[in-house]
Amino acid sequence: MVAKTSPTRVLRAIVRPRRTNQAVGSIGMPGAAFKSLPDLAPMTTAEFLAWDGGGHVGKLELVDGVVRAMAPASATHGIIQGNLITAINIHLRSSGSRCRAATEAPVIPPFGKRANARAPDVTVTCVPASASPTFDDPLLIVEVLSPGNESETWESIRALAALTSLKEILVVQSTLLEASVYTRGPTGEWPIEPSTALAGGMIRLDSLDFELPLAEIYAGTHLLSA
Numbered sequence: 001m002v003a004k005t006s007p008t009r010v011l012r013a014i015v016r017p018r019r020t021n022q023a024v025g026s027i028g029m030p031g032a033a034f035k036s037l038p039d040l041a042p043m044t045t046a047e048f049l050a051w052d053g054g055g056h057v058g059k060l061e062l063v064d065g066v067v068r069a070m071a072p073a074s075a076t077h078g079i080i081q082g083n084l085i086t087a088i089n090i091h092l093r094s095s096g097s098r099c100r101a102a103t104e105a106p107v108i109p110p111f112g113k114r115a116n117a118r119a120p121d122v123t124v125t126c127v128p129a130s131a132s133p134t135f136d137d138p139l140l141i142v143e144v145l146s147p148g149n150e151s152e153t154w155e156s157i158r159a160l161a162a163l164t165s166l167k168e169i170l171v172v173q174s175t176l177l178e179a180s181v182y183t184r185g186p187t188g189e190w191p192i193e194p195s196t197a198l199a200g201g202m203i204r205l206d207s208l209d210f211e212l213p214l215a216e217i218y219a220g221t222h223l224l225s226a
Helices: 007-014 045-050 075-094 150-160
Strands: 034-036 060-063 066-070 100-102 122-125 138-145 168-173 178-183 195-198 202-205 210-213
Touching: 045 060, 075 100, 075 122, 075 138, 075 168, 075 210, 138 150, 150 168, 168 202, 178 202, 195 202
Parallel strands: 138 168
Antiparallel strands: 034 066, 060 066, 100 122, 122 138, 168 178, 178 195, 202 210
């Protein structure tokens, strides 16, 4: 029998980031740093979801009422994100799944719902499509790490890891060939260490019954040809 892991231990265990290779090797920004927008008044989640973004280009999240903006990501980050959403959607459709995937769709964490909204690079949900501005009950979230946003991205992962619907988290590096999968255990616990694939390897997403070579994730980037 597997012992039940406490929520505190779960959230600490899943977020054990290490320093990534900081080398700059992509067209555009080496990393994409988050910054708060101090000129904006604090918002509720409802106000944030109804807001037009004020002309900002890039990812926006709401963290404890404060809007946090990320500058446009590097070309490498964007290519990886595009490869992932394409591969996942093709798999879902070809397998006849009712699940669907989207990029940077708002996801509301279970704690602080009134003033928080995160936007993972890719989110998969099996909830039927609706007019809701959010992606509810995500099954899988995917984040691509860049040197400038690593700390904030892990913070968002930790916030969303408490969602009971979430079964897997895929974390992909953008400065080296590496992807890690955290798969939730049968009693709801997250693993202390993820399943990690390196160059030439393959990841498996049990939540989607899907295997994906790293070569497909990094196709079109300088990392694959380095």
